[in-house]
Amino acid sequence: MTVSVSRFSSELVNKVRENGGTIAISPDCTIMLPSTFGFCTGVNRAVTKLNDIVNGKHIARPIWLLGAMIHNPAVNEAFAKGGVQVSTCAEEVFEKASPHDIFVIPAFGLPLELDKRLRGFVAAAENIVDATCPFVRRVWNAAEQAGKQGNAVIIHGKYGHQETYGIWSRAVNKAPACVLLSTVEEARVFAENLSVVEKSRLFNPEKLAGCDWTLLNQTTMLSTETAEIAEILQKARWHRGKAFMAGTLCPATRERQAAAQELCAKGCEVIIVLGGTDSSNTTQLYRMAVERIGAEHCFFVQSELDLQTDSVRHFIPFERRWGSSMNEPILKARRIGVLAGASCPDSELERLLIRLDCLILRKAVANEPRTT
Ligand code: SF4
Numbered sequence: 001m002t003v004s005v006s007r008f009s010s011e012l013v014n015k016v017r018e019n020g021g022t023i024a025i026s027p028d029c030t031i032m033l034p035s036t037f038g039f040c041t042g043v044n045r046a047v048t049k050l051n052d053i054v055n056g057k058h059i060a061r062p063i064w065l066l067g068a069m070i071h072n073p074a075v076n077e078a079f080a081k082g083g084v085q086v087s088t089c090a091e092e093v094f095e096k097a098s099p100h101d102i103f104v105i106p107a108f109g110l111p112l113e114l115d116k117r118l119r120g121f122v123a124a125a126e127n128i129v130d131a132t133c134p135f136v137r138r139v140w141n142a143a144e145q146a147g148k149q150g151n152a153v154i155i156h157g158k159y160g161h162q163e164t165y166g167i168w169s170r171a172v173n174k175a176p177a178c179v180l181l182s183t184v185e186e187a188r189v190f191a192e193n194l195s196v197v198e199k200s201r202l203f204n205p206e207k208l209a210g211c212d213w214t215l216l217n218q219t220t221m222l223s224t225e226t227a228e229i230a231e232i233l234q235k236a237r238w239h240r241g242k243a244f245m246a247g248t249l250c251p252a253t254r255e256r257q258a259a260a261q262e263l264c265a266k267g268c269e270v271i272i273v274l275g276g277t278d279s280s281n282t283t284q285l286y287r288m289a290v291e292r293i294g295a296e297h298c299f300f301v302q303s304e305l306d307l308q309t310d311s312v313r314h315f316i317p318f319e320r321r322w323g324s325s326m327n328e329p330i331l332k333a334r335r336i337g338v339l340a341g342a343s344c345p346d347s348e349l350e351r352l353l354i355r356l357d358c359l360i361l362r363k364a365v366a367n368e369p370r371t372t
Contacts, residue, residue, distance in 0.1 A: 008039070008047065008075065008345035012353065023353070025360050031336045031353065032266060034259035038349065040252030040342035042133030043070050046107035049131045053102060054082045062101040064093050066118070067162050069106045069131070070343040071279035073302065090114050099123040105130045108162040109137070111169035135219050135250035136163055140170045142246040146214035147174025151244065152207060154233065155180045156187075156226045157218030158280045159201065164218050177207035187229040191236035209238040216246035220253045220281035220342070222288070252342050253281050260285050260339050264292035268337030270330050273300045274352050275341035282341030283317045289339065297329060303348060304355035309362075330356075331363045 016023055021033035039047070050069055065086045068076050080086050084104070087093050097103070100123045109132035110118065122128055146153050153171040157164035159182045171178045180201040181187045190196055194205045215233065217226045226249070234243050264271065271289040275282030282300070289298045299306075299314040306313040312327040330336065336356065340349050 007078065008347050010346035010350035012350045013038070013346040016353075025357050026364055028334055028364075029336065029360050030334065031338060031356060032263060032268060033338055033340075034256070034263040036255045036259040037340045038342070038344055038346050040250070040256075042107050042135055042250070042252065043343050046070060046131035046133065047075060049129055050079055050084065050104055053104065053129050054079065054084060062097065063104060064097055064101055065104045065106065066090070066093065066110060066114070067106050067108065068278070069104070071276040071282075072343040072345065072348070073276055074348050075343070075345060090117070094121060100127065103128050105132055106162070107131055107133045107136070109133070109140070109166040111165045112173055113169060133219070133250070135248075135252075136166065138250075139163075139167050139216055139219060139246075139248040142214070142216045142248050143167055143171040144174050146216070146244070146246065147171060147176075150176060150212070152177035152179075152204075152211045152213040154178070154213055154215045154229075155218065156182075156215065156221050156229050158182055158221070158283075159198070161218065161278075161280055163220075163280070167216070167218060172203045175203075177205060177211060177213075178203040179205060179208070181229060184225055184228050184232070187232045191232050191239075194238060210240045212241035212244070213239075214244040214246050216248045218280065219248060219250035220284060221249065222284045223249050223254065223257065253284075256281065256342060257284065257288065260288050261292075263337045263339065264289055266335070266337070268293065268335045269297060269333040270335075271298045271337040271339060272330070272352070272356075273298065273339045273341075274349060275300075275302070275344045277302055277315045277317070279341050279343050282339075282344065285339045285341055286317060289337070299325070299330065301352070304351040307352070307355050307359060309359065327359070331360055 016033060023031045025031060046069055053063060063084045065084050067088050069079060076086060099121055103118055143153050153175040155167055157180055168180060181190055186196055196202060215230050230245055233239060271293060273282060273286040273289060286300045299312050301314055311324050313322060313324050316323050
């Protein structure tokens with residue numbers, strides 16, 4: 001089975017883009033999209049690279065994808081169906097694969113040790129297709145640079161995220177001390193007592209006292225939170241050295257966050273956030289929406305199937321669980337905002353828009369007074 005990048009695009013969504021992102025579904029209901037959304041350049045590049053391999057000259061050889069290509073199940077599934085073996089377990093890959101197979105490094109990159117091991121395992125360098133996003137590499141470089149200068153490294157990143165493992169591995173390789181902070185609350189605790197709950201997120205924390213440090217962020221965090229964390233840490237009792245901000249948020253994240261802020265300010269009564277539940281940038285868009293209009297008006301869905309006739313199944317990222325609510329607030333809203341993260345293909349967005357359209361029209365017809 002072949003995979004084509006065009007399967008992730010959508011003529012309908014392109015038209016909506018050209019029309020300024022607004023669709024009037026009925027006289028009473030408008031769907032609004034932000035000025036920027038969907039696949040970023042890094043995701044597009046990674047998907048295109050994998051697509052070329054699947055359909056190209058290496059087709060006869062097994063293709064191993066080392067982790068999810070991007071955090072979108074629809075995209076990963078499409079490639080898995082195209083014959084790509086997706087594995088999150090490095091040991092399994094080294095046990096089952098041949099050095100002559102093709103190995104694809106996803107957009108998030110690999111932790112340093114795994115990257116080195118893979119390069120030592122393959123029969124030739126050309127067996128590795130490296131789809132690491134250049135903006136992820138920029139964070140690695142910032143971490144290594146800070147370490148070389150003798151600075152401790154403080155990472156603002158999502159704990160357990162593939163990208164964060166890669167940044168952490170490069171930071172601890174050179175820096176005298178390192179800590180990973182995921183939230184502002186964690187930063188407060190850390191500022192107070194140089195500690196976090198999981199010890200695996202700390203590397204020589206005692207050396208931070210009196211040391212210069214560099215704060216850098218995973219590419220997809222909320223910029224406002226990184227700034228807040230910086231402020232908190234600079235007021236810590238142990239902070240006696242100099243503090244440096246690396247500013248490693250990627251441009252695509254910045255643009256999508258700004259566009260989402262703009263959309264939230266347009267008076268949406270309800271906001272639907274579409275994307276993979278493991279996607280960091282999608283989670284940040286959801287958090288921004290919740291801050292703006294309240295959790296009861298925001299719904300994080302993974303596909304159009306989460307929108308059912310009477311209810312909506314939605315993910316609650318703060319609790320890492322799924323919830324279910326009546327979909328009444330969505331169907332009654334006059335302005336519905338839809339946000340899609342950098343790893344969400346237009347094809348998925350199209351399906352969601354069509355589903356919304358059907359549900360809203362169905363409700364409008366059901367409510368029409370009967371004429372006999
Ligand atoms: S969100 Fe940013 S860092 Fe991540 S793949 Fe896209 S461009 Fe690269």
